[in-house]
Amino acid sequence: MLPIPAVLLDGGGRIFHANRVAHSIFGDALGAVIRHPAVQSVLSTLTPETGVVTRVELDVPVRRIVQVTFRQWPERFASAIGWHEGVLAVLEDCSEFEVVDRMRADFVAYASHELRTPLASLIGFIETLQGPASDDPAAQQQFLAIMAAQAARMERLIERLLYLSRVQRLEHMRPHDIVAAQDLMDRLLEDSQILIRASEARLILMPTEEDLFFPADEDQIVQVLLNLVENALKYGGPDVEIRVGIVPENGKGVEISVSDNGRGVDSQHVPRLTERFYRVEGRATAAQSGTGLGLAIVKHIVDRHGGRLRIESAPGKGMTCRIWLPKTS
Secondary structure, rough: OOOOEEEEEEEOOOOEEEEEHHHHHOOHHHHHHHHHHHHHHHHHHHHOOOOEEEEEEEEEOOEEEEEEEEEEOOOHHHHHHHOOEEEEEEEOHHHHHHHHHHHHHHHHHHHHHHEEEEEEEEHHHOOOOOOOOOOHHHHHHHHHHHHHHHHHHHHHHHHHHHHHHHHHEEEEOOOOOOOEHHHHHHHHHHHHHEEEEEEEEOEEEEOOOOOEEEEEOHHHHHHHHHHHHHHHHHHOOOOOOOEEEEEEEEEHHHHHEEEOOOOOOOOOHHOOOOOOOOOOOOOOOOOOOOOOOHHHHHHHHHOOOOOOOEEEEEEOOOOOEEEEEEEEE
16 A cells, blocks of 8 residues: 555546545545646646646645646556556645744744734833832832733743644644543533632533544644633623533534623624734733634634634623534544
């Protein structure tokens, strides 16, 4: 068996056979690669004397870069299986290399933009402590507390950026591990205790079917739930009530929902909430202000799982996030 993704195409450019590696790496995207205009253009001009390499870019469900090498079948091989013409296509998934290059550029751009404000604040306070406040203990304590908060903000930002980069690097690879919905709820209950204890909020986990299983990256889905719960805690207001549930959906998938009865946001903001660093002005105090990356991370994880994210909100009516994930990988 070839250790690389390989596809045999008939004279019309249709898939005659794809090896196990091709199915494992590309899954449903395999047909989209072969039907791509760049591939069809090569097939229409390919000759027995030449091998051709082309690059295919897919944008849905996630961006994917594939390099395809074509060679017509040797006549001896074709006649052995009763065919007169055909093409061997060898595929190489270059998405990760592309993502890594883009991540480097994005990280520098985002980090430099978002770190500029807290860094300028730290520099200003340090200069003050070295100058006018050098002999003022009360001012020193006040400034040091603010500086610690700004440093913690920068640390959170860098951690979120690094996590987002890791999610993007794996985004084109669908998870195949099978997880139990009840295990996800148990981990959420355990991992969210510190967040809940620090607030007056109530976290309510809805009953979950014991035999509800689906393919997913357990750590990433738990991170999704934690991000959504943390979002509700930050912006829902005092005494917010947060409900989390996982239920089967028409036998074809599962629906994960996280809803709260907090302040909510105007509907005009909803389509942009998953953008990196998008924040609704006046929604939180400076102390509550997050990195603006939580929902962006959620969106990328959902995309990796082949799922859909829907956010519903209105002022005074809280926010509900619904995630649909397929039951097949």
